[in-house]
Amino acid sequence: MKKTNLVKKIAATFMMSIMLMTAVACGSVDDEKKDLGVALITSAAGPNDNGYNASAIDGLEKMKKDMGIDYRVVETTDIPGSLDELAKAGYKLIFSLEYNFDALINGVGGSKPLAEQYPDTTFVVFNENPNVKEDGTPMHDNVVSVLFDVHQASFLAGALSVLVNENKDELFEAGDYSFTEGDAGRKVGFFGGTKSNGITVFSYGYAEGINYEAEKLDVNYSFITDYNVGFSDSAAGSTKANTFYSDGANIIISVAGAVGDGVTSKAKEVKKLAIEVDANKDANQPGHILTSVLKNTEVPVYSIAQKFKDGNLSEIAGEALYYDLGSMATGITDLATIESFVKASGEAKWAEIKAEIEDVKSKIVSGEIKVTNAQIGEEIDFGSLTHLSTSGN
Secondary structure, three states: OHHHHHHHHHHHHHHHHHHHHHHHHHHHHHHHHHHOOEEEEOOOOOOOOOOHHHHHHHHHHHHHHHHOOOEEEEOOOOHHHHHHHHHHHOOOEEEEOOOOOHHHHOOOOOOOOHHHHOOOOEEEEEOOOOOEOOOOOEOOOOEEEEEEOHHHHHHHHHHHHHHHHHOHHHHOOHHHOOOOOHHHHOEEEEEEOOOOHHHHHHHHHHHHHHHHHHHHHOOOEEEEEEOOOOOOOHHHHHHHHHHHHHOOOOEEEEEOOOHHHHHHHHHHHHOOEEEEEEOOOHHHOOOOEEEEEEEOOHHHHHHHHHHHHHOOHHHHOOOEEEEOHHHOOEEEOOOHHHHOOOOHHHHHHHHHHHHHHHHHHHHHHHOOOOOOOHHHOOOOOHHHOOOEEEEEO
C-alpha cells in the first residue's frame, strides 16, 4: 500500500514537472515572439554586395548598437515563404529588399495577402509603392514603402558623364586613359539587372541628365542599354562591358549588383570609366569609377527601426516614404577619388564642372528641372530627348 502511494506520488510529481516544463516552454515561445527583434530579407544580390544590401545591414548593426534590438538577415529565393515564416515566428518589423510584392499585398494561390494574415507585423518594401488602391489610399496600414529619389541622383550622374566626356583630354593625362575620341566616343552604356521600375528609375534619370548637358553643348549622344545582365555574375559583366567599351562607349553605369564589379574591373583594364550605384564604391577601382549613385538603405532602415523602438510606427502606417537629394540617402559621391586623377592643368575646368553639377542639383531641388520618376509609374518620352538616341534591350 505504501509502495503504491509512493508510485502515485512519483507519478504525480512527474506529471506536474511535465506541466511546468510545458508552461515554461510556452512562455518562452511567447516571450521569444515578443523579443525576436527585426528581420531583413536581402535582394538577389545577397548580403555581401557592398552596396544596397550591405548598407541596409549596416543600418541594422547600428540599430543593434544604439537601440539594443537584435536582428536576423535572410538570404532566400522564396520571398513569400520567408515573409510568412518570419511573421509567423514573431518578427514584428520585417524589411524586404527584393522586388517581390504580390503575396504580401494581394495574396497568391487563393491565400489572403500576408499583410492581412499578420496585421501586427509591419512590412517594409523598397523601390516601389505597390500598397495603393485605385483611389490612392493604402491597401494595408501595416505595409510601408521606401522609395529613393535616385532618378534625381542619376540625372546628376548623366550630366556629369557628358561634362567629363567632353573635357576628358583637358582633365586627364593621356597615358592614364584610352578614351574613344569624337562622335564615336559619345556613347554611354547602361546595364540593368532586370527591367523593373526599381532599375528604370536609374536609367530614365541618367538619360535625361545626359540629354540636358548634351543639349547645352549642342552635341549628340547615344544611350546603349542592356536590362538583362542579372545581379550576380561579375565575369559576365566584364564580358558585356568589353563589348560596349569596344563599341566606343567611354562610360558605363551598372545597376546590377555584383555584375558592376566586372564592369569596373573592365573599365580599369581598358582605361575607361564606369559608374556604380547604391554605396560609395569610387575607391574600388580608383580613377576608373567616375562616381556612384547613392541609394543608402542604411538611412531608412535605421530611422524606421527607431520608430519601431519608440512605438511610433503608426505615424507611417501605410505610407510611402520618399528620400530625396536632401535626405543623405541619395545623391552622387563627393567626387574626391576621381578628382585626385585630374591633372594640374585641368583643375580649373574640373572646378567649372563641379559648379555646374551643383547648379543642376539646386534646380532639381527647386523643381526647375523635373526628372521622370519610374518608381511612381511615370514613363519617359525618349522622343523628347533631342540630343540623345537610344538602342539596346
